[in-house]
Amino acid sequence: MRVTAGAIGSVIEVRTPRTGRVHSVFTHAVNLELGDELWTVLARDGHDAALTVRLSGVVVPGDLGLRIHDPVCVRSRHVRVGAAVIDARTAVRWMPQMYDVDLYGLGGRAAELEVAARHVAWAGSWPLADAVIGALASGDRSDLDDAVRRTTGRGPGLTPAGDDVLVGVLAVLTAPGVAADCEPVAARLRAALAPALPTTTEISRALLSQASHGHVSRPVWELARTVLSGSAAAASAQAPADVLSAGATSGGDTCAGLVAACRLLSRSLEGIKA
């Protein structure tokens, strides 16, 4: 079967030859292992991210007849997966839109998001988010190591809820406009996260690795943009809904992390003991 890619992620490279294998197969997504990267092939209505290939037609990835460990070969902007070929020559590259952060009113905007996410997130996600942010704010390294270790891989879901919380935190700390100021804090979180990564699932590991470098899915990016920028022009009414609809609780768990990190920011960047 030959299908066309409508969009590819912001950092994906489809020109350089490389090989890999199918990692996991779902109806609306297929994960491909390529070296230390995990690419995700999505249906047309899927959400772009740094390492996604979004199909353009009505075919969903589950229709491609793929099985776990089928071979993957990338070359000349084509991705051969099992017996299927994804033609990415005409695919547009999704690039997240940059924005400025406005700390004024951030606490209020975060509170609004919390209300929307309160009953969607796994109940355990809120205290986990608070613990990670509390440890980040205190500047105590052992507290942070402990909070991150207890959060990573914790809770329900294919991507355990705690991992989604950390993605939300990282989405804020690596956001444009604050990334430079927050870099010391983000670096501490990355350092605490590194030894914990092997304890969670491979899919979560890939998401956390990407988030550590500021690469999150389009809905999470847009939601962070809406909350952090506070500008009417950037505000997207759809952004919270797109995130909250992810998985069973994943979207809400991400919001829990995002809200907690926004609160940290709203207490002013100077307040962070970097």
Place this chain on the structure above:
Amino acid sequence: MSTSSRYYPNLYKDSVSLMTVSAQIMSVNGIDAASVVMASATNIDNLAEAGLGPFDIRPNDLLVALSGTSEACEEALTKADDLLTRTASTGDTGAVAAQPITSIQMAVSQDPSRNFALVSVPGDYAAAEGMKALRLGMDVMLFSDNVSVADELALKTYARDHDLMVMGPDCGTAIVNGVPLGFANVVRRGPIGVVGASGTGTQEVTVRVHQLGSGISQALGTGGHDLSEAIGGISMLHGLAALDEDPATSVIILVSKPPAAGVATAVLGAAEASAKPVVVIFLGADPSTITRNGVYGAAYLAQAADMAVALARGQDPRSGDVAVSSEMRRRLTDAARSMAPSQQFVRGIFSGGTFCFEAQLLHAANGVTAYSNTPTAGNHVLERITLSQDNTIIDMGDDEFTQGRPHPMIDPSLRDARIRQEVDDPTTAVVLFDVVLGYGSSLEPVAGLLGIIGTSRAAARAAGRTVVFISYVCGTDQDPQARKDIVAALQAAGVLVASSNAEAAAWSATVIAERQKVMS
């Protein structure tokens, strides 16, 4: 008490599936705790701390851990195994898949006799797919929602000009040539044809017709906007004309909320011109304004079915108020009089939007106004949908509740949690709810609810309160869930099960009216 577990190496399931499996095994009697999680180190540590471990497995493994009686654990593990491996195996058979059909054109090319397309894609693409099907000469059922009014009008105008029908957008229920489509029930075939702008309204009418011993020739949906001024009832008029010409149909039922005035005139004019008797239920409209030559106005859904069956049998159709038998009235009054002083309000928790609408009408007719997320005329908008106030009757299938969640007819866990919340509220006198069976609906729609009713009722009693549970089960014994089993389970749990949604609402209103009398 014992613990059991099973793990599945490298098994990936999406989060919604994991949650569904977790809910299903938690509903097994005798299970105290159940966890279906990825075996990350943190999860393993936590399960071990909770006495469910230890485990020696890897983060990519899927773990099912349980505690409860040994028999329950065994049953739950078997259930989990069935749910997890049934779907897993379909993706890993090793068989070479046939070339899948990836377009409507491809389907027609393979078999030109195909003349009906069901479109269920995201709303942004639904109109385009619908138009492709129409251009191929097919009738279309648009299950998708979020289609613009302009697109809906374009599709329906094209269909009308080419003698085709568009059912939808947002058409969730139909029975075409005996085949249930979307959320529909297994009903006998027979002489009564239905055109409905409401999904659960159509389900209620078709189910009632079946229960009265008659049957359905066709049940055609139109989508909820069809009778708006912008669309002009194009699909309802087409459906009415189609059933008028159908030799297998002898009586027609039209189901809708009140249409725009001009559309109502057009639809009633077409009904009057029909060669067959037409029963019309415009929920909330006065039946006397509908009734005319050959057209019979009904006040409630079940009544529309009753009238149509009578007409099909050559009998006079009867309309009137929903009657509460003297025996039931006495029972309800006794229950109301024995309640604690704080108990004053009905809490109606619905998965069917039309059932919620009809329940509000019934309460209003009995002098009971309510708050709702979808209020009828004279009722009030609920300030916070997560919190009831005074009399509250809510549609949990509405968009506000289903954003990112399965519809409560598919996964009733949110409804179940809300019912628990209402019973815990000391002001609640009646919990009124629907259970919708049939294809598309949860196969175990009350599995979680029965336990909640038992425990929350006991807690309420301990606090000196007696809450009345009233339900209606929309379905047939031929449905995958078997109505009689569901009804028996609810009755065994002490729930009063009515024979129609209107009757259930009338029972509820009786209790609340009595409470108001006692309090005054």
